[in-house]
Amino acid sequence: MSDGADHGGRSGTAGAAAVCRDCAAALPPGTRRCPKCGGRRLFRHPELHDLPIGHIDCDSFYATVEKRDRPELAAKPVIVGGDDHRGVVAACCYVARLSGVRSAMTIREALDRCPDAVIIRPDMAKYKEVGHRARAIMEAFTPLVEPISIDEAYLDLAGVEERLSISPAQALVEIVRRFETELRITASIGLSYNKLLAKIASDLDKPRGFSAIGRAEAAAFLAPRRVTILWGVGPALERKLFADGISRVADLQDKDEHWLVKRYGAMGRTLFRFARGDDPRRVEPESPSKSISSEETFDWDVTSPPALAAELRPLAQKVSRRMEREGLVGRSVVLKLKTKDFQQLTRSRRVEPTRDADAILAAGLSLLEKEADGRAFRLIGIGCTDLLRPDAAPEPELDLFGP
Template sequence: MTDAGPTTASPAAGSARSLCRDCGRRVAPPRGRCPACGSPRLVTHPDLDRLTIAHVDCDAFFASVEKRDNPALADVPVIVGGGTRGVVSTCCYIARIHGVRSAMPMFKALEACPEAVVIRPDMAKYSAVGRQIRERMLALTPLVEPLSIDEAFLDLSGTERLHQASPAEVMARFAREIERDIGVTVSVGLAPNKFLAKIASELDKPRGFAVIGPAEARGFLATRPVGVIWGVGKVFQARLAADGLTTIGQLQAMDPADLIRRYGSMGIRLARLCQGEDDRQVTPSRPAKSVSAETTFSTDLSKRADLRPVLRDLSEKVSARLKAADLAGRSVTLKLKTAQFRLITRSRQLADPTQLADRIFRAGDDLLADAAWGEAFRLIGIGVGDLVAGTQADPADLIDEGSGRRARAEEAMDRVREKFGKAAVETGLVHAARQDRSRS
């Protein structure tokens, strides 16, 4: 198991040949550096050539893309996130040294690191880079299970003959090529199952490559906090702590029947994962459950007249994402967060699946009329769920005679925007709101 750093090896590692992560050579241990290229980044483990489940996680992905595109930011703390009232989407490792963390309120992040450069998220750019990396993964194995835009599981079982290399060698080469060709870095965890692979990928960030074998898994996990276990969030951690259970080792010492009796189906998961056992397969197809967009205001808004243009703009973003993914949805959900951080949600089922901004906005606007009664809001969002294929989207509406005309107008707008950009054409509602803001 490589845990504390790139050259750390388990006590039993003496029988294995080390792998140089920088040149791909295999060298006989013990070695401090690769005799071929001089790199200290050697991985040594007795199971190195037998493990086939990998977890890949990009390092501070959004911030890494921004630094790649602007070399002047290379040695500067970078925060990607919203305005002073938003939250941190991600931050580079320099900013993390100052105490900045993902999901931290922006005002707290800037208090911790006032010299940071703050960049608004560019999801279109990050998605494009994410797709490039995903294509490289699929060239290694068809068994790729995405978890988010910047991380995925890979099952490389049976690929040795195809690549003429072990999964460890393949993943080390993959990490080098992503850094060289795409300009961002990744960390890799290699293990016998998904649970251990995900833990391993976090051990040596950034540019990490860590290995956890089956023989050492139980002892390795024993000192870890229970929050490391997949599915154990803050609420359940508090429940376990109230029962005196704070480390995985304490769970390992319990009778599995007692865990199941205390915690039901979650007890079954605890009993298996605390021993390092995980039989979940790497599943390539994991369809999206919903598509949404939201924004946090720089100042609270309470008037529906001020909220509606923002809702229209967000509806267009959701619509564009649905169309790009060839999806449609049967339900629309409105999300509002009050100045006191109280969350309000309203949902509506549609008669037919849609991917049109017009229908999304109209449903959301009706929900807004029901939910917005003069209270001040700091956030608004709109989402479409119950997703189906785009071929089922928006059949002719025999009741609403104007729906066909609006759909054709939206198609024309899409064609103009595809050629000249989103700002080339706007609805009157959004345009008037932008003019009002520019005058204020």
């Protein structure tokens, strides 16, 4: 495994091929300075030009975009999120992270840790515009771009050498270089032979990092890591694994596949593969949005059914406008509620294909009526799922539970 600096002196990389992080030139082993641009930011890896799967993760995306547009904030801790103490941190810059601020933390706690932080309300329209431009840059190099969120994506660059006469590693460097020059944002690169390891690699050296995990090193690299480094291992599964004496990936590597499948079902087979650096998942280009929603966190807990209902109308209108922009209709309406103790509830209702705000609101109110029983809620949201284009909409299904 190598990361973003020139590790030419590290065992296993000193004699490896390199790529210049400043101009994307491919360099032979032993090069200390790029002869093309004079740069010293060289990345080396023994399998550098043989790894086809990339993961690009923009660095603190929302906060970076805000700092880009407000240069006076460049050196200040910036938090993007609700501007009151009941809101949560959507993103924060690396200066704020030095004080212990993290995403999903309440604004109150974030300000306790970083009193000088500048709080900025999210501007999703602006972030999406930058995200779309970043997507266009990636798709200029490969059509196989799988977005994970507005600020990160997998790329399959297996055919880039034939098309553009550059290696996948060079393509990734050039993509991020264009992010910096054209969009004025930064990103970190993960390079490997599958999605699992490319994603892990991109987290190893942030911000503006470049890391790679090759075939020869994958199993040894994973072995000492906590099992949570593997995709799909969340807190619940981690607890179950720990109860079985499995805390590190090496513990999984010691188990045979039959035992893991017997103990954990289908996930056992996935764990067996991932623990050995094997991930058969392909990079899948973007499919249409699976859901569109809007939500609101209250300044104080709300128990009144009329007050909760009043909050739904503007949210339904926001969902309707976005569906209109994207040319979509939905066949299910989903209501989201979060109690004062952070328990999340989701309820859904099948509807005829629609993007009409009143129809969305009506379905949401019907769902809310069953849940607004005097409990205190701190968040409410509404959205549509089962999205499709109107010209592809099938005949509406009967709703046996509808009016």
